[in-house]
Amino acid sequence: MNVVLAVKQYISKMIEESGPGMKVLLMDKETTSIISMVYTQSEILQKEVYLFERIESTNRETMKHLKAICFLRPTKENVELLIQELRRPKYGLFFLYFSNVISKSDVKSLAEADEQEVVSEVQEFYGDFIAVSPHVFSLNLTGCAQSRNWNPAHLARSTQGLTAVLLSLKKCPMIRYQLSSDMAKRLAESVKQIITKEYELFDFRRTEVPPLLLILDRSDDAITPLLNQWTYQAMVHELLGINNNRIDLSRVPGISRDLKEVVLSAENDEFYANNMYLNFGEIGTNIRNLMEDFQKKKPKGQQKLESIADMKAFVENYPQFKKMSGTVSKHVTVVGELSRLVSEHHLMEVSEVEQELACQNDHSSALQNVRKLLQDPKVTDLDAVRLVMLYALQYERHSNSNLASLMEALTRKGVSDKYKRLVSVLVEYGGKRFRGSDLVTPKDAVAITKQFFKGLKGIENVYTQHQPLLQDTLDQLIKGKLKDSQYPYLGPSILRDRPQDIIVFIIGGATYEEAQTVYNLNRTNPGVRIVLGGTTIHNTKSFLEEVAASGIQSRVSERPHGVSRSSRR
Template sequence: MNVTLAVKQYVSKMIETSGSGMKVLLMDRETTSVVSVVYSQSEILQREVYLFERIESQNREPMKHLKALCFLRPTKENVELLVQELRKPKYSVYFIFFSNVISKSEIKALAEADEQEVVAEVQEFYGDFIAVNPHLFSLNLTGVCRGRSWEPSMLQRCTQGLTAVLLSLKKCPMIRYQLSSDLSKRLAESVKQIITKEYELFDFRKTEVPPLLLILDRSDDAITPLLNQWTYQAMVHELLGLNNNRIDLSRVPGVNKDLKEVVLSADNDEFYANNLYLNFGEIGTNIKNLMEDFQKKRPKGQQKLESISDMKAFVETYPQFKKMSGTVSKHVTVVGELSRLVSERVLMEVSEVEQELACQGDHGNASQMVRRMLQNPRVSELDAVRLVMLYALRYERHTNTILPALKGELERRGTSEHLKQMVSRVVDFGGKRVRGSDLITANDAVAITKQFFKGLKGVENVYTQHQPLLQDTLDQLIKGRLKDSQFPYLGPSSLRDRPQDIIVFVIGGATYEEALSVYNLNRTSPGVRIVLGGSHIHNTKSFLEEVMAATGQGSERSQGGSRHSNRR
């Protein structure tokens, strides 16, 4: 099960279906993201796709020498834009691919608009999600619920995204959901309804052990998205923000103009592929090795090109050298900025306290550590509030005066009203009243020897004690111990055998820490393949937007499109 490969194959099939000749790729906002995450522009140019346009763009020039590949979500808006396009076609021929199920009435409307008979093909290719990593997908949605209820358009969008993942992986699963979450049950029922309605699409070859879809709720583990991370991909997202594989580095002091926005893609960047799950210390060592390797390979002085063979050798090696130069510059800049932020915001000290709160049970020591960090002027406003949130979640059962005192420290720091409110909102979102599982007891008795960074040898276990609740849930599932009373099956059937293909979806968003757990479980569990998805991939800032939306006052939320459909 590989979601990246599934989407890449869809794009390849689109290009192959249109045959040879120059092409324009006509997309909407969301399908642009879907394609850009799995294909670089240079890769797609090699397939005779020379122009990229948006369906909603009003100022596109007619280019009758081009074939149009249309890859669109089947929303009412997109269908209407296509109808207008076909009445006055700008290209010679149209190959139309919808990323989800399209209704017969909408197909009829397109056929009626195609008076000039320019449409050569209409198909459904289910790339209706962002393939972040081979085992990780996102729908790029925040603010999916209000209180404990779905936003109706978001329920529809999550259903469509999730059924598209199932169709792209060719899985017709049994479904389990988190009983404590009405959101999980409603999404499970909604997905089941689509599978039943579109039963012909889900008629895949039966396997000995049926695949399993497990639907979870973010509110069951509000601690994981609040923790600082120490693996490369997760750190980049937490400290710099990773949006469809792109990082905005424009605010980095003294950054080269060519590096103001960079792309981190495991498909096209060997260093990133080899390091995205390694910790920060190891990355430091590997950056040093990359630099040394680069120094050895770079041309010495002015290379004399005295013969045809000299010129040929230079031409052959130069692109490789140039690519390596770009890779080195990019990662040195990114790691350098991460290092600067870690130092500036004393994140090692902050992270130690976070891990103490998440994993240890010494209340007196924890409260003293938090208070000490709040009094440190180098601790950022966000990090200070994050520590108080973790304390409030961790020691919610303690009736004491510590929390008001910590809130008082935030007041003295001049913390914004918005962030101060987030402390109680996080408890409303993920406190013991709404949690289905006992998040806070797993590591209470564990005593871990505290070690610190040692040169570039890596982040020692004091910074990586925490394991997300998802890891324990999946471990229990794989061992056949996940309780039906907490995670019931939808429908009368249940799985007797050990599950092999597992798709997990987290309503309210997943995290890169959870993706790391899934990656490790895939490596260490023979015969088991797990794919993780979420309505969003969170860092702390986006998670707090989710909390704000769920607990009342809305923050800006992404409207990923709300009306559409599925097929192949």
């Protein structure tokens, strides 16, 4: 159950099957991202792939001495571009690999176009998703819903992506879905339809306990994507944004040219792999240790290369030193910028109140603390509006006048109308009327613990008691206590044993906090393997864009809350 390894094996097999000799890798926009998530360019260069091209590029040179490995999504556009390519081939041989099921009629059209008989291979390799980490995948899809119904194109893409994950992991699962979500039921039925239609592809060796696919809806837990984060990976995404493992640092004050964009990948960065789920204080300590280790290994300034042995030792050690130098400068820059933002925007104070809103039930204290922070000029508009949103979700049934006063405070702060409109839209999106679950359990309110961050000056006393709803859902599933009345099976069969292989998919996007939850559940439940997927991986900003694009209208009139009706973006 390792999605990174599954995609890696597909890419390796493609390159191996094309045999020795110089190769070009021909991709589309999406497969470029799929490959770049699991392989670095230098790793692929070592496999005799010397050129990387896009199928839609019109200015590619003719190079008959190269073999073309084509890895493409089987879309109408790509098939048409490939037909044009085969009619006037720019390369000597073509090895065609599609990331999902391709129709027989499209294969026939390609065969007819191959008049010069340059096609050596046509295969389906099901790497039709973004492998974020071994237990996390994404489809990089936003704006899936149209007033709680699927955008048809997004339903098709989600079905393709999810069935590709199942095929790549060799799983033919039983399916459960969130009953309170029509979208979850539609996707479950759509996936089941493909499994039935392509039954030969899903004819894997039966296991004693069948795998399970659980389809959930983001609207059941709108709180998790609204919270500031304090573990390394989640914090980077929240404050800086992660896009296919790339971090844009171009706005960092005084940033050097070579650090304007950096890559954070657990596959190729040992420090990141070891620290991505640790809290920010521990990262500070580990960064300091990394720097001290680097200083010890740094070549002495006056080092003399007096012999062949000296030169050989220097040349052998230099690549490792250079790589370590890059790792140190990258993480020091990233952590330094996170620390600056935490301090500048009073994120410790903001986060403490967020955690109180998410996990406690003390209305007067919460209201007072939110009002206080809304008056703080250092608190950003995004942080201000997320506090009001968390208040609105938690105290939805309290007096409208309290929320109205917070909306007025947002107006005084100068928060944009776009953000203010989203407060009531979010309550419609993820409020109590549409949730299948309660977001705050009595256990959370009693067992509140402060976790102290140690090792980095200025990062301490931050609440981290929030657990995503997914934690409880999966815990109940593993224990066999997840209610069929809320999460029914699709079809007559039900799982009577403790589940072992679980694929969870969240329509409307997962979060890195939930990725960490799954990571911890995999570690603490021997024999259980969970993979988490989502239409995308959200931070607060992207989540609010998703909500705004959903077309959900606020039922709240302008007067009580000072909020106008949302218009579809």
